[in-house]
Amino acid sequence: MGATSKIKLNKRLDLGRLPAHIAIIMDGNGRWATKRGLPRNMGHKAGCENLKKIVEFIYELGIKYATFFTFSTENWKRPQEEIDGIFNVVRDYLDEDGDEFVEKGAKIVVSGDYTKLPQDLVDAINRIIEKTKNCDKFVLNLAINYGGRDEILMGVNKAIQAGKELQNQQDFAKLLYNSDIPDPDFVIRTSGEMRVSNFMLWQMAYSEFYFTKVYWPSFTEKDLQKALIDYQQRKRRFGAV
Ligand code: IPE
Ligand code: IPE
Ligand code: MG
Secondary structure, eight states, X not given: OOSOOOOOOOTTOOGGGOOSEEEEEOOOHHHHHHHTTOOHHHHHHHHHHHHHHHHHHHXXXXXXXXXXXXXXXXXXXXXXXXXXXXXXXXXXXXXHHHHHHHHHTEEEEEESOGGGSOHHHHHHHHHHHHHTTTXXXXXXXXXXXXXXXXXXXXXXXXXXXXXXOOOSHHHHHTTSTTTTSOOOSEEEEOTTOOOOTTOSTTTTTTOEEEEOSSOGGGOOHHHHHHHHHHHHTOOOOTTOO
């Protein structure tokens, strides 16, 4: 988390009605790079820089929870060189910003089976989780080696192992990653794709969605405010009238 940004706030944004939990599918790093004649990994580097910037802004707005889709269970299908590039930028982010997370009261958590990642990244994740575990001002959840179906399967297996019938949805939700975080109110996907790609399948049952054509590395604080203003126009009914 860098120095406090001096972003001009859009007057139409109501700071009293922000989502408690915002989740972002950061898509379009590769196309951002290709469009500029750069290797895809430069897109991931730029994407990670943007992650830092947007995390900082979400924190400043006072939104309590933010989840970022960083690496999916399906992303293992990519060339090894690209996978390594993604992991390296994430590791460097966690290593470099550790002290600032603590100063700001930002707790870092992970959704996904991160033990399957390369050891240097596993170590960096364990260090940051341990270092920020008592922070309570803001929660940054990185979905890494995360897949919604795998998560549900994990929950089912835990339930079977516990050997007793679940009484309700809350009982099942408790078996999922970071179940103390409320479901995302608002989900943004960049890059123009209008799909979920196995993200938070259980938790998104009543989320509001926002799609933008902007590639993730180009997604600015201004774009985020525009998305949030759109969110604030919606009427969430949760099945009621
Ligand atoms: C999102 O950008 C980052 C990850 C999936 C890790 P992409 O790498 O998917 O970028 P595009 O979709 O190919 O442009
Ligand atoms: C979703 O993006 C995963 C992340 C942003 C980490 P993808 O680029 O992997 O999604 P698809 O393949 O276009 O559905
Ligand atoms: Mg993509």
